[in-house]
Amino acid sequence: MDLDLAQVRAFVVTAEHLHFGQAAGELFLTQQALSKRIARLEETIGVRLFDRTGHSVRLTPAGERFLEPARRTLTAAETAVAAARHDDRPLRxxxxxxxxxxxxxxxxxxxxxxxxxxxxxxxxxxxxxxxxxxxxxxxxxxxxxxxxxxxxxxxxxxxxxxxxxxxxxxxxxxxxxxxxxxxxxxxxxxxxxxxxxxxxxxxxxxxxxxxxxxxxxxxxxxxxxxxxxxxxxxxxxxxxxxxxxxxxxxxxxxxxxxxxxxxxxxxxxxxxxxxxxxxxxxxxxxxxxxxxxxxxxxxxxxxxxxxxxxxxxxxxxxxxxxx
The missing domain is CATH 3.40.190.290 (D-Maltodextrin-Binding Protein; domain 2)
Structure with missing residues (x-):
């Protein structure tokens, strides 16, 4: 199964906010674009990650299980990019x-x-x-x-x-x-x-x-x-x-x-x-x-x-x- 890292990042940020508006703002996306990314991720892995009821957003049990491995996936991706670029210069x-x-x-x-x-x-x-x-x-x-x-x-x-x-x-x-x-x-x-x-x-x-x-x-x-x-x-x-x-x-x-x-x-x-x-x-x-x-x-x-x-x-x- 190939995971789209942009979709995984959208899930992680939304899970940390439990608010689609705030997550969309952090990611510089519209709420519609953010919702589409999460929907595609849910379709790819075959489970619902969020329960949405009115203005309330919460993780499903599957979303709770997915959160920490998803965070580790993003960290591993950042590490891989840094290694490929081999940029040892400090961030100024x-x-x-x-x-x-x-x-x-x-x-x-x-x-x-x-x-x-x-x-x-x-x-x-x-x-x-x-x-x-x-x-x-x-x-x-x-x-x-x-x-x-x-x-x-x-x-x-x-x-x-x-x-x-x-x-x-x-x-x-x-x-x-x-x-x-x-x-x-x-x-x-x-x-x-x-x-x-x-x-x-x-x-x-x-x-x-x-x-x-x-x-x-x-x-x-x-x-x-x-x-x-x-x-x-x-x-x-x-x-x-x-x-x-x-x-x-x-x-x-x-x-x-x-x-x-x-x-x-x-x-x-x-x-x-x-x-x-x-x-x-x-x-x-x-x-x-x-x-x-x-x-x-x-x-x-x-x-x-x-x-x-x-x-x-x-x-x-x-x-x-x-x-």
Whole structure:
């Protein structure tokens, strides 16, 4: 029996999501095309793999038995391709958006697959990362892709991989420092500060515009120590960082979750559409698995805020509690 690997991959991704819409999005397929692949696979092996009842999807007993061998089949195929190409060069991963701690996400993914040979490089922004990809100096980029790909060259493709909640960061003596949570609207009477030109950080510009906040942006991004020193010496300023970012215990600042709504900072991967590096697909797969397990792309319009240009892409992720 000859198995079609594209059909097997369609089954595995759908089994991991138990949601045809999400699986189709991950595979860059329409739901109709995904359903056809799975139907052909079921026809080939002669058993039904999924039970579909209304909006509910679940594995049949045959599907449960098939899942792990199917995963091993895909891994073996990736290994065979890598061996045939004999490409020993590391996967060159470019990262930008340093003040918002991209390495936190990269570390969480790479720790899951220490066997991936990855070489990191740092760029100053999306434009520089895009140019490096087009010149084939790098293989894949990780950072914020404005408007989820609007204006990217046709040779590049991208995937949203994480929506990260944000926190307000402020001097421990600030009048709001004792709050357990803050709403974006609570920041209207303070100055939101960040050490970068506003046009280079569209996320903060759109946040300020949508919630009527006053922003002060400019200067040179000299890293986290400078950032914290400024908040200590300028107690009237408030800034933003990803929720959960470790801060020194003696930093003299507090990070307070933002709620009602929760602003989400989007992280994406971009790569050349025709890239053949054997480690690219394993890296994309690990990001997808981490996202499913940890809810990285969960988006609920009743609870979360995104710039309007990004809602459509995030909307492909089903709100919590949906199937």
């Amino acid at each position: 991963l470019d990262v930008w958006g340093h003040m918002f701690a991209p390495m936190q996400t990269i570390r969480e993914v790479v720790d899951r697959r220490p066997d991936l040979d990855i070489e990191l490089s740092l760029r100053r922004g999306l434009a520089a990362a895009t140019s490096a990809l087009l010149r084939e100096e790098t293989d894949v980029g990780f950072g914020r892709v404005h408007a989820q790909g609007e204006g990217l060259p046709e040779a590049l493709t991208h995937r949203l991989v994480r929506l990260q909640p944000m926190a307000a960061v402020l001097n421990a003596q600030h009048p709001l420092a004792g709050e357990a949570e803050l709403r974006p609207a609570d920041l209207r009477e303070v100055t939101v500060w960040f050490p970068v030109q506003l046009e280079k950080l569209d996320f903060l510009q759109r946040l300020c515009d949508d919630f009527g906040l006053t922003g002060e942006f400019g200067g040179v991004n000299l890293g986290l120590d400078y950032f914290l020193d400024h908040l200590r010496s300028t107690p009237e300023h408030v800034s933003l960082l990803p929720l959960g970012l470790p801060l020194p215990e003696d930093a003299g600042v507090r990070a307070i979750p933002l709620v009602d709504p929760v602003p989400l900072y989007s992280w994406s991967l971009i790569w050349r559409a025709n890239d053949q590096h054997p480690l690219l697909q394993p890296l994309l797969g690990e990001f997808a698995r981490a996202g499913r397990e940890q809810g990285w792309t969960r988006y609920d319009p009743e609870r979360h805020w995104l710039p309007a240009s990004e809602v459509g892409q995030a909307g492909k992720a089903v709100p919590p509690g949906s199937s």
